[in-house]
Amino acid sequence: MNEKPSSKAKSRSGQLLLKALILVPVIALSGCAAVPAYEQAELSRPGMLFSDSPALADGGSLIASVEPGTDDRGGAAASGCTVCQ
Amino acid sequence: MKNCIHILGLALLVATVADAAKLEYIDGSAELLTSGDVDLYSSFLSASFLLTEQSELDVRIDFNNQDVEYRPHPLFDPFGSENDLSDNLVGATISYSHETGRHTLGATATTYSGFRNYSSLWIDEYYRQQYSSGGIPGVSYEDPEPNGYGLEFSERFELIPSTTYLTASVGYLRDQVAPGYEIGDLGSSFELIRGDTVLHSWTGSVEIEGVLNKRMRTRQTIRLTRTTSRELRTGWNGALNIAVSQNWISRTSASFAHENPNFEAWSVSQTFEYSVSAKWSLGVTARYYEDTGQIESANLVSSAAPALDSQQFYLSLRRSNLENNSSFSLSIGPYTTNYAPTGIGTERFINLYADRDWWWGRIAIRHAF
Numbered sequence: 001m002n003e004k005p006s007s008k009a010k011s012r013s014g015q016l017l018l019k020a021l022i023l024v025p026v027i028a029l030s031g032c033a034a035v036p037a038y039e040q041a042e043l044s045r046p047g048m049l050f051s052d053s054p055a056l057a058d059g060g061s062l063i064a065s066v067e068p069g070t071d072d073r074g075g076a077a078a079s080g081c082t083v084c085q
Numbered sequence: 086m087k088n089c090i091h092i093l094g095l096a097l098l099v100a101t102v103a104d105a106a107k108l109e110y111i112d113g114s115a116e117l118l119t120s121g122d123v124d125l126y127s128s129f130l131s132a133s134f135l136l137t138e139q140s141e142l143d144v145r146i147d148f149n150n151q152d153v154e155y156r157p158h159p160l161f162d163p164f165g166s167e168n169d170l171s172d173n174l175v176g177a178t179i180s181y182s183h184e185t186g187r188h189t190l191g192a193t194a195t196t197y198s199g200f201r202n203y204s205s206l207w208i209d210e211y212y213r214q215q216y217s218s219g220g221i222p223g224v225s226y227e228d229p230e231p232n233g234y235g236l237e238f239s240e241r242f243e244l245i246p247s248t249t250y251l252t253a254s255v256g257y258l259r260d261q262v263a264p265g266y267e268i269g270d271l272g273s274s275f276e277l278i279r280g281d282t283v284l285h286s287w288t289g290s291v292e293i294e295g296v297l298n299k300r301m302r303t304r305q306t307i308r309l310t311r312t313t314s315r316e317l318r319t320g321w322n323g324a325l326n327i328a329v330s331q332n333w334i335s336r337t338s339a340s341f342a343h344e345n346p347n348f349e350a351w352s353v354s355q356t357f358e359y360s361v362s363a364k365w366s367l368g369v370t371a372r373y374y375e376d377t378g379q380i381e382s383a384n385l386v387s388s389a390a391p392a393l394d395s396q397q398f399y400l401s402l403r404r405s406n407l408e409n410n411s412s413f414s415l416s417i418g419p420y421t422t423n424y425a426p427t428g429i430g431t432e433r434f435i436n437l438y439a440d441r442d443w444w445w446g447r448i449a450i451r452h453a454f
Contacts, residue, residue, distance in 0.1 A: 046412060048302055053112045
């Protein structure tokens with residue numbers, strides 16, 4: 001079905017993945033702080049939370065069904081076209 | 086029939102659980118994405134039950150509908166006919182989580198029945214019109230019954246109390262899809278060949294959510310997905326929320342995905358939200374998305390999408406009740422999709438991959454008890 005990727009492409013992908021795996025936690029953790037509870041008033045506002053509830057989150061699920069690179073549901077839908085030949 | 090079994094099974098479970106557990110909150114959403122020839126509707130209702138002080142059960146039912154005006158290309162598919170297509174997707178999800186100290190273990194099972202996107206519905210109609218009448222040696226066209234199920238397990242660890250959380254998850258999904266068809270050249274003869282009908286996917290993700298200071302909250306996610314017949318997909322999502330002032334909040338997010346041999350996609354989104362009062366807020370969001378086109382393994386005919394870029398702009402109104410964590414939101418705005426020209430072998434799908442001007446809207450509610 002798929003054309004086999006070259007070893008160069010595989011190597012590039014591996015390097016990209018390695019960088020991401022190292023960089024993202026470093027960036028995220030380097031600034032993470034233990035903010036005491038009495039200073040978390042601003043962080044606790046509804047607009048500041050990361051939530052799975054659409055009532056508290058941006059974006060929508062239908063947009064992801066149009067954009068193959070946005071779909072994070074996993075599975076066939078998130079892996080390019082499912083019926084491509 | 087499968088849809089009915091999903092709903093009845095879940096309804097029975099909800100009734101049983103509701104009798105023995107405390108209903109914490111319900112979530113619901115209705116979403117519409119409409120253009121001149123494609124209308125997409127998505128909705129869900131979920132309920133979260135507190136079983137004990139440490140364990141929680143979530144149940145969710147999804148209902149999606151797609152209405153598509155199928156139009157064949159008059160030059161490349163002269164015998165094709167226009168058709169109004171409609172499909173419903175019904176899904177059910179059940180999640181269980183158990184908290185032990187700073188660890189929360191979770192397990193999720195999900196199932197669905199129906200086409201997951203309108204492109205698959207359109208492409209299947211093309212194959213139906215081409216091959217359902219027979220006459221070509223090899224396999225014959227079969228009416229598809231797209232459906233799937235999946236399992237996911239997760240562990241959430243509280244790295245820094247009340248501020249920083251690390252979540253790792255692994256999942257498996259089995260999708261029965263509408264397959265593609267092509268006429269294979271066997272050297273001395275031709276015959277119709279069917280593509281994969283079942284796809285197995287393994288996914289893994291690591292997510293870290295934390296606060297940078299008393300005004301900034303961030304979340305980063307890395308996800309790996311491996312699906313039958315495809316290379317590994319790597320994806321990253323990042324978000325940063327900033328409480329700029331007492332009334333203003335800024336939310337920035339970005340994503341990137343890569344899959345060999347040559348698929349890449351990225352997006353960036355920016356929201357500014359203004360608190361009108363203690364309960365009401367107004368937001369404005371702008372978003373841009375771009376990809377290099379779907380992975381293509383084309384022979385004579387390909388249904389792979391060409392490169393896509395899209396822009397979205399919407400306004401949001403939200404009412405939040407801080408006393409009981411209930412919220413209501415209404416969002417609406419335009420959305421445009423622009424495809425690069427279709428390549429050789431893909432022209433017959435030129436109407437599927439046409440530029441479109443959409444309107445998107447969503448109403449969502451969370452009610453806590």
